[in-house]
Amino acid sequence: MSLEAVVLIVVAGLFAVVSGVNDGGALLATGLKLPTVRPATGIITLVVLVAVVPLVTNQVALTFVTRLASFDEPGGQIAMLLAVIASLVVVTVLSAKGRPTSLTLAVVGGLTGAGLGWGLEVSPGAVAQVLAFGLAAPFAGGLLAWVVIRLLVSVTTARGLRRWHWVGFLVQTFAYAANDGQKMLAVFMIAAGFSGAPPAYTVAAAVLFGLGTLYGLPKAGRTLSREIIVSRPLHGVAAELSAGTAVLACAAAGMPVSMTQAIAGGLIGAGVAQGGGRVRWYAAVKIVAAWLLTLPASALLGWTLALVLKGFEDVEFS
Template identity: 70%
Template structure:
């Protein structure tokens, strides 16, 4: 196996763990005040969805692979490796400080910067479109959560709220696996040479021409299950940090707010997946929590915590793009 493949596979595994650290806590955080879904059950459910949903739909993964930059061109694996490492470096610094940021923003910035630095074709239109959806997601999540909260105040009560929570949590898990979670799959796609997945079979098969070598790779349940397991390990570690900030510090929340935020987040993220556009689950959850809290006035929102998160978002993409661009340009010049 070529060295660049081995390195990128290892990096892809690390990326899955950090995705769990960053995203897993955010997904579980909204329902922590309800005993309906225990953390262990929640993580197992999320892991199962991350393993299974990509076998049915994987269009968001293809957006990362094909629409931002052409990473199946010669040197694409090197550029992808640099993009992921630089994205992880930015996110790990923020995660260590207990500030959940958007790993999706980081990888979009990293892919764009590494593509430009390595001299690969980069689609400015696609990058702008992805960023547009990313910016809209937390706003849409907030608006939908505001409406859902008002609806639940009329329809839900103490006895029925756990049932609403179960449904909302499943919707949110499906949404993550169909959208944000597929950034992990995209790295494996480049690592093993898969760029065109076949949706009609249970095994995802592809042919790709990398330079002069034609590769045929099966990306089946084994690969998605491994990715999901690594993601689950990261989620176990990251829940206390990322989960605490979202569940306790953004708003003075009630259980109903968490359920409304889950329903709103799942709906917004699934809609983006239908358009093949990746959006950040962390961003959307944070926006949805603010929208739910705003139904009872802005005083319920802890704006200082929200500002810290938004500041992290604003730093994430340019920092990842700049770091990846400089690193890729330097590495290409150094590699004979």
């Protein structure tokens, strides 16, 4: 195994932990005000599904690896490594400044920029298609939540809401494992040179993801369930059902989208359905601004890192 592959595998492990910090807490945060799914039970469920679902379908991981740019070409491992580094740097900086953002957006930007900088073949059409789905996901989550919360009010009771919480949590978690969570598998694919989903790698990614989730849950819970909206259990359940449905639909098309964006959209849609005053629009605008900054910043950093490193290689071998 080459040095580049070893380094990329190590970075892939770190990336899985950061994915747990950034995404896992958000998946559990919406239901924190309901005791139905305990945090420990939720984390175990997340880990199991993130490990198992890619064994059934890994189309979104293949989109990251094959449709955005030709990472199977010479230099693809290095470009992927630089893309992951760029995405981690951007997400870390924005989070430190109190602007939580989408790691999936950062990865798409990093892959595009690093691919261009390294001279790989990048597909503008595929990049545009992924961005279109990514833009649509939070709006779809919001619109669905606007409908779902009205239906829940009319058909369920407080006890029934707990059952709907379990349904929403499972739908949302399955959707994450079938879509957003597969960015972790994509990095391992390039690092180790496989195209399927070997159980050893899916389990390793899932366990590291679970550790990150355990660490990141408190902060993510404050951001989504307190900052965006004055959240009630009903809002969380509606957001889970809506975000999970929207992300599953995108997974069926093989398009990676951000679960955290879909959840945020779902919370806003549920809040608007019961009066826009429940939504903290300042916090929502701040998060959207971070999303808009994430992709170009990651693309620029990935492109710059690729140009610099490729320049050093060209000088060394000239």
